[in-house]
Amino acid sequence: MNNPAWTRRQLLKATAALGAGSALTPGAFAQTPWPSKSIRFVVPFAPGGSSDIVARSTAAELTRLLGQSVFVENKPGAAGNIAMVEVARAEDQHTLILGHIGTLAVNPYIFSKLPYDPIKDFQAVTLLAKVPSLYVVHPSVPAKNLKEFIALARSQPGKLSYGSAGNGSAGHLAFEYLKAKADLFVLHVPYRGTGPQLTDLLAGRLDAASVGASAILAHIKAGKLRCIATGSTQRLPQLPDVATVAEQGFPGFEMTQWYGLQAPANLTAANMARLATEAVKAVRSPGSVERLHADAAEPVGNSPAEYAQFIAAEQKRWKAVVERAKIQPA
Template identity: 80%
Template structure:
């Protein structure tokens, strides 16, 4: 073969190799790193224990499987959830999430004159995880077997009966104020610093009634230490099949549930949000997750970001009215 042809072939081959190498360099430079690339911090704005922990830890365990990276729960209580919400609102590492809640997203905007976060602008809705029904309970000494009898009893003693909550603006406070507003009764509100102290007084009879998340009081109801007169759920609970809902007892459409969702900081990229949303829906609907949630009377949801965002907007409108009428103020 002529030397010129050999040189030409070598030159073409070298050029082709250089071209491929350059393309490889460009592709590598333009490629985005796989997400998640490290462990994800899942912040819970409440102390350990209760429904929030059950929902968060169940979801975290399943997300770890679907995302291929560890998802760990970080409890960060304080200031009605505002401290944790502000922390995550300003997170910029793409690996921090937070448990959304009826209080932090739909109530705090109306009871605090100023928040260190914007519930809509600072976060992206990922998915509604679960609803936990509020149970309306009374101490056994209260002569009422159902909601109808309780309302009649409360109306016969206006302002003389008391109900407790885990604090001003808590889910239990909202639940009972919503019932009071709907049924037209007047009762004294006694706020506590947490569900534990509240239950102590309720079980001892120092309180007449309360509205508490199902997971915290099912054991006391089954033991006969408290009487459930109604559930705030849209349908009867499997754990309490003989207890009718509030709606069944004369108030159609009434529903009071604590709800928990997943929020991501506003700067999470669209592609990562899409991946997280798909994984979350699978996580919530997985058999093991539904079993864990069902044991605490929680209803697994797992919807799209759009559906969850619409749900939050509706809840904000509903609770704004309740907060304003009840004149609820932060502790």
């Protein structure tokens, strides 16, 4: 160490080594396996609805497949806009959001200035599941089926009320769709999520609602709510005695909620590719299929391109419904 020449040589070698290490760092970082930490899966609605059921089932399977915890975080507000904006701006490569008929296909037409672009700000990963909408009433309402409910509503226009998880929510759209087809006047009462809405419906403070099957099957089977029609194209195995809306005088009627997986637009191509592959495996896994079927939800799992095409078709469909019903944000 007392030799100045030796010291200089060592210093030069050390400096070269540090330089080489610095040059390799970006490449090494880019090749770090993804995910490298827990993934936040945001649900833009309050707990208690079909969105929660689909999200938590998917999260459980993705945790197993990705090798990192995928945790669900409910972040309701402003018809889902608050959560959508936050996730659109996420830059950590570990934040995802549950796509929904409202945030992706309806909000663009009920808000004059939407704070996010459902197409440009997000990547469509896969369509996770479809959930039939059920039309239900509180047991105190004297209507055993849809025909009787329509007759009752027409006999006292504006006196019956129905609740929804909020303006532009799937339940709001489903009931407005029915009102348009059946020429009804039933008062709409918006809530901040399915959970709060169900609390008042079960208590009899609301007369009716349209809710995803997953969230209310247990209440129907317990006799706390009466299902008067299903929005599905065929009768549900869980409710074989309940006729569809189409069977009760409205041929071709179909109303299903749907839920997908969206990633921020800045998720890298490699990470997106892995996420898309594992997400399809997750929703089609035996455990997920069993859980979703038990709640009358139909798992899908398609390619990003197919899901993107589906969203475009839904936007076209619901734009017409929003304009006809003159749906406005709360």
